[in-house]
Amino acid sequence: MKRLLFLVPLAAFLVLAGYLGFGLTRDPQKVPSALIDRPAPAFDLPAVPGLALAGLSNETLKGQVSIVNVFASWCQPCRVEHPIFMRLARESDVPILGLNYKDKAEDARKWLGDLGNPYRAIGYDIEGRVAIDWGVYGVPETFVVDRSGTIRFKHVGPVTPAVLDDMLKLIAQLKRAA
């Protein structure tokens, strides 16, 4: 037994190396959200000026399971994920709500005109203050909010088909739950 004692530091090293090795596979850019399972912050955003679409507030979130997507016309990855939302808007009845982050109204209108509008309502956050309350640190960010207005899921970066699958599973579950 005592002879094997020299293996203790080796074992400790292996455990530590395994732990740190696992850490290397994780993306340090992904910050866990402080808002998961917490009610969405109180907010009331006006509509994008010149766009015939409702603004976004806590009232919009109540009573439906929805996707809230933070986007901007100047954001490249938003362009990447946009077709996914367009398709989702066509093929399902999940409401997609937009939060237009630090955008010029004119640019936002043109962007939506060129690429299509998957959003049922868009809040216009020119100052980025509401986005700070939502813990947004880089566009695009996407949230799933349940009927009570509680944030259930957050994804940072463009939504991929795999992420969308996860989101849809969660949404189906949330719809059943209530």
Place this chain on the structure above:
Amino acid sequence: MRGRRFAFAFLCALLPAAAGAVLPSERLADPALEARARVISQDLRCQVCQNQSIDDSNASLAADLRRLVRERLTAGDSNEAVLAYVTQRYGDYVLLRPPLRTDTILLWYGPFGLLAAGLIGAAVYIRRRNPKMAASVAALSAEEEQRLAKLLALEERK
């Protein structure tokens, strides 16, 4: 003299760094509040360029957060209240100095714990080893003693 001049030049070179990324337009008129804002900002991580504080970062989100910190201070928040306000939105990760809690004790004291464990281990090892060595040195058999005496005698005769 030359050394002092060099030190002065060196400190001058550091001055721009001391100003951080705070723009003159962001500064508060009240120097006491501004000083507190600087202290708080230096403890908040910029989420965009993660290893910079919002005081150092030129990212637009950092500028927004600097403004937010100053707004909260002007509204009469204590330093702790401002930090809590930001943490509520961005989580503990925004704090460059993680809070001391049961789940972060390992983070704060782990290295000292390892150092202590190492020292104790080394102490135990050294203590155990010494008596053994002393014993093995002392244990010359009668035969060996005789040989030693002979060799020494031989040496003296030379």
